[in-house]
Structure formats: C-alpha cells, structure tokens
Amino acid sequence: MKIQRFRGVDSYGDRTLHTGGYSEKRQTYRAVKLLVLALITLCLLGGIQTTLLAKIPLFVLPSASPALCLLFVLATGCVFGEKEGGICGCFGGIVAECLSMDALLGGIMLLPLVYAVLGYASGVLFQKILAGNLPSFLVFAAVGSFFDGGFRYILMILRIGALPPFSFLTHGLLPVWILTVLFSPLIYLPVRAVKRKFDKDPLVT
Amino acid sequence: MRRFFVRHKFLMKLCAVALLLAIFCGVFLIMGWGSLLHRVGNTVIYPFQWVFSKVGDGIGGFVMHFEDVDRLQEKIDALELENESLRAELSDAEILYDEQAWLYRYLSMKEEHIDYQMCAARVISASGEGSGGFETLLTLNKGSAHGIQKGMPVVSTSGLVGMVVEVGINQCYVQTILKPTSSVGALSPESSDKGLLEGDFAYLYQGQAVLKYLPEDAEIKEGDTVMTSGNGSVYPYGIPIGKVAEVSVNPHSRTKEAIVTPFHDFSDTKEVMILTSYIRYTEGDHTPESEGGA
Numbered sequence: 001m002k003i004q005r006f007r008g009v010d011s012y013g014d015r016t017l018h019t020g021g022y023s024e025k026r027q028t029y030r031a032v033k034l035l036v037l038a039l040i041t042l043c044l045l046g047g048i049q050t051t052l053l054a055k056i057p058l059f060v061l062p063s064a065s066p067a068l069c070l071l072f073v074l075a076t077g078c079v080f081g082e083k084e085g086g087i088c089g090c091f092g093g094i095v096a097e098c099l100s101m102d103a104l105l106g107g108i109m110l111l112p113l114v115y116a117v118l119g120y121a122s123g124v125l126f127q128k129i130l131a132g133n134l135p136s137f138l139v140f141a142a143v144g145s146f147f148d149g150g151f152r153y154i155l156m157i158l159r160i161g162a163l164p165p166f167s168f169l170t171h172g173l174l175p176v177w178i179l180t181v182l183f184s185p186l187i188y189l190p191v192r193a194v195k196r197k198f199d200k201d202p203l204v205t
Numbered sequence: 206m207r208r209f210f211v212r213h214k215f216l217m218k219l220c221a222v223a224l225l226l227a228i229f230c231g232v233f234l235i236m237g238w239g240s241l242l243h244r245v246g247n248t249v250i251y252p253f254q255w256v257f258s259k260v261g262d263g264i265g266g267f268v269m270h271f272e273d274v275d276r277l278q279e280k281i282d283a284l285e286l287e288n289e290s291l292r293a294e295l296s297d298a299e300i301l302y303d304e305q306a307w308l309y310r311y312l313s314m315k316e317e318h319i320d321y322q323m324c325a326a327r328v329i330s331a332s333g334e335g336s337g338g339f340e341t342l343l344t345l346n347k348g349s350a351h352g353i354q355k356g357m358p359v360v361s362t363s364g365l366v367g368m369v370v371e372v373g374i375n376q377c378y379v380q381t382i383l384k385p386t387s388s389v390g391a392l393s394p395e396s397s398d399k400g401l402l403e404g405d406f407a408y409l410y411q412g413q414a415v416l417k418y419l420p421e422d423a424e425i426k427e428g429d430t431v432m433t434s435g436n437g438s439v440y441p442y443g444i445p446i447g448k449v450a451e452v453s454v455n456p457h458s459r460t461k462e463a464i465v466t467p468f469h470d471f472s473d474t475k476e477v478m479i480l481t482s483y484i485r486y487t488e489g490d491h492t493p494e495s496e497g498g499a
Contacts, residue, residue, distance in 0.1 A: 047253030052261040086219040093223070098246030109230045109242065113223035120216045 030198075037194070038076060038088045042095045045072050045187075050099050053179075064175030066183040067145055069096045073119040074144045075184075075191040078137055082123025089119025114151050118144050134185060141184035142177065149173040307476050310362035314478075318441075322482035324351060326359075328474050329376060333383075339412040339471040341384040341404070343367070347479060348375045356439055358480045364445040364468035365389065365433060366477050377479075382414050382446065383471055390436035391416055391446055393463075398423040399434055400463070402446060408464055412471055413450060419461035425452055431465050441483045 045068035053065040073092040077085020093112030100111075122140055153168055210217060233241055308325070315321060326345035333340045347353050349372050359366040359379045367381035380387050384404045391402040393416075400419040408415060416431055429449045435442025447467040455462050 043250050043253045046250055047257040051254050051258040052264070054261070083215050086216060090219060090223055090226075094226075094242075094246060095250065098243055098250055108234060109223075109227050112226055113220060116219045116223050117216070120213070120219060124213075 034080070034084060034198075035087065035091075038072075038084075039091055041072060042069055042088070042092050045069050046095045046099045064172075064179055066179035067096075067148060067176060068183065068187060069099070070115065070118070070144060070148050071141055071180060071184050071187040072191065073115050074122045074141055075137065075188045077119040077122030078126040078140065078188070079191050079195045080123070081127075082120045085119030085121075085123040086116050087119075089115035089117070092119065110151075110155065114148065118147060134188060137188045138181060138184055141188075142181050145177045145180040146173075149177060304476075307362070311478055314360070314362065318443075318483065320482075320484040321441075321480055323478040324353065324481050326353075326377075326477055326479055328477065331474060333471075339381075339383055339409060340474055341381050341409070341471075343379040343381065343474060343477070345369075345377050345379060345477065345479070346375070348373045348377050350374050352481055353377045353479055354481075358440045358444070359477050360444055360480060361469045361474065361477050363470070364447065365440065366469055366474065368439050369479065379477070381471055382467060383409055383412065385409065387414075389440055389446065390434040391431050391465075392434040393425045393429045393431055393449070395429045396424040396426070398425045398461075399436070402431065402465060412467070414447070414465050414467065416449070416463040416465050417455075417460065418458075419463060421454070421459050421461060423461045425449060425461065425463050427452060429463075431463070441480065 049065050049068040053068075069092045073085065073089040076088040080088075090112045093115035094109065096115065097109050097111040122144065126136065126140060149172070153165075153173065156168075230242055311323065311325070315323065324347055326347040328343050329346050330344045331340040332342045343359075343366070345353075345359075353369060353372055355369055355372050357369045359368060365382055367379045367384070367387060369377050370380045371378040382389055382402060382404060385406055387404045389402040390399070392399040398419050400416040400423075402414050402416045405413075405415045416425075419425060427449055431446045431449060433440040433442060433444040433446065445468055447465040447469075449463045450466045451464040453462050453464075454460075
C-alpha cells in the first residue's frame, strides 16, 4: 500500500490517516473528487459537443457532432471500473438529456438509465472480454454509440410515430457514429492519464 | 438470473435511481412542470455552452474565412468574365450609338438633298505628310465591290472632304481639298463670286485652302461662306466648304484670292459619306442637268 509508505501531513492535517489502511474518509474524498471532476468534464464536453463541434463542419457531415458525453461515460467505465462508469453514466445521461434541443420523450429522462447501463457494462465488459487498450475502446465506442443511436431512434419513433429508418441511418446515426469513433481516442487517452495520476496520488488512493 | 442480480447489485441500484428519476420527470410532466429539470440542467450547462459557443464562433469564422477565399475567388472570376462581356457589349453599344448619331446627322443632309445617294465609309488610314497634321489623303473601307468609282465626291456632316482618286476592291483613296493638286469649283453665295478652290502648300500647315481666280472687283469678304458651284464634273452644287478667313489681291494676275478655312476638321476624320449618285444642278438653275457621280 502506497499510503503506508507515505510520511507527512495531508490536506486534512490528520496524521492518523497515514498509518492506517483505507479509511472511509479517504474513499469518500476520492469519490467526491471523481464525481465533481466527472460532472465538470461532462458539462465541458456537453458544451463542446453542442456548440464548438456543431458549428464546425466536420467531414462534410451536416448537423452531426460526436457524442462526447457518451464517450466520456464509456471511457470512465473502462478505465475506472463499472461502479464509476455507472454513476458517471447516470450524470452523463442527465447532461445529454439537458443538451438535447428537444426533450427526447416529452421530458421523461430515460437517457440516464441508458447511459448508466452503458457505463456499467463498459466497466464489466472492458475488463472481462476486451483488452484494456485503445483499439478495444474504439470497438466499445462504436458499439456504445450504435446502442445510443438505436435507443434514440426508438424514443423518436415513440414520440413522432414514424421515422424512415434509412433516412435516420444516413442523416442521423451514421454521421454521429463515425464522428464518435473518430473522437474516441481524444476522450479515452486523457481519462486514462487522469486515472494514472489518481493512482499515483497518495492522498486519494 | 438471481445470480446476475446478486452479482450486479450496484447496477440494479443505479437503474432504480435512473428509473426513479424518469418517474419523477414523468410525474412533473403530468403536473405541468415537464421542463423544470431541463431548465435546471440547462442553467448549469449554459455557461459552458456560452464559452464554447464564443470559441466556436471564432473558429467557425476563421474556417469560414478560408472557405470564403475560394468561393470569393470563384465569384471574382465569374464577375470578371461577366464584366468583360459587358464591356464588350458596352463598346459595341457605344459604336452603334456613334454610328447612329453619325447617320442621323447625314439624314438631315439626305433630307436636304433627296437626290443624293450616299455610301457610308470609315477611314482606315489617313496621311498628311508635310501638312502639319492635316489630312491630305484618306483611305476608306469601301471600294469597287461596294460600287465606288473614281471621281466620286466625298462629304462629311460639316462639309466637303474631297474626291475619290483611286479605287481598290475593298478600299478607296480620297484626295482631300487641302491637297495642293486638288481643285474644286466654288462660289460664295453672299457675293456670288466664283473661283477655284485649290490646296496650297503655303496654307496647308494651317489647314486652309485658297479660293483663286476671283475677279478683281469681287465683293467677297472675310466671314463669307464658300460652297461648291457645281461647275465641273465632280462636285454637285451647294456642298458647304468653309469660311473666308482672309481676302487678298494677287498683283501678278490681277485677281483676288480668298483664304478659306474648311468646315470639316481635317485633323481627325473618322467617318465620311461617298456620294455615289446625285442630280447635277448649276447655280441659279435648279432644273436637273444630268445625273452625276463619276
């Protein structure tokens, strides 16, 4: 345990922390820190997704921007674990729902449920089935984005009655899917770097 | 199945929370506060969106600038082409306008002399060696193919120009009244004095000709107009030539001479009319003598 080798005064000014094992306080601090960081990151990514990337014409794909919030949820699940992925997914769903120009199902928030499941599943599957590297994450981002698109399609059908699947595929799902996969390294690599920093930080391990 | 639920208890809790959230939203929706959570969420996210919107505007404008360069270049090229064609059209229109104005001026001459048959011609080149810039020989763009013959008189809207001295298939040469070898039967309608208008080297530099062989008692004076007399076989009667600038007496021949400034500007002749046919009249007799024109 790194904490046992640490000697000094931490930010709490509590020396007893360094001598013991995992404490409840330390775990809570880590969770809160992660949660706040995740929330701020989600808001930032949401802002980038809906404004910056939506304004720049990417690869001549009209009105399409990558699902950065979803990527962050998946990356969190893959890197930090299923629980963190699930919680982050829940918040990511809320942010994604709030960012939607029109509420997907008349205001009922179902995206948190979907994102939570995807975040949790990414944590479980990434560790059990896929190798913990970037190509594996690309595969997972593609699958996750596809599921997200499919769910949105179902919600839209529920809302507006009928939607031509080919039109939705070519104009809605496919551009977002391609962009999401292309942008996935930009999310995964920083999240992994943050995780490594967290691992090295003696105060939060 | 039970094993799955036990194993993923955390997921079940999470799903329950998410479902509760959805149910709450549904209840809010029924109560008429459907957009409440969205508004709260948007309030939190708005500052982030605002910042990135500004950044996006900047980047978008920057990208747009480079996109616009190509688009604007294409537009400039298209406009330049259009401008070129419009310039050509304008130039054509200007030429047509000039021609129309020119023809209109000749129309008044034609109305005055209904017997005149005229052929419009353009000056291709003009020469006036040793004449101080005044034309003594003109090359016109009409020749035998257009019915032009040697000896036909050439006029402009302002007055007499000269006569055709040489004819090619598509061009002809005109000797102007300033040329020293030219002679035109002329008279002054004010005094009825007749003489012969000849080009003179002495006055060529001023663009003037001399009306010679006027009788000693001629009453011609400065400012009188001079026109063709119709005597001879070339020029019809009554074509204006110019104005008398000076009158003198030749002590050797005991005749008067008048220096005439032509009405036509021989420094810049562009278009003229060749009289291809006309009815010959003589002074004081307006019954047609014969048909003239070469």
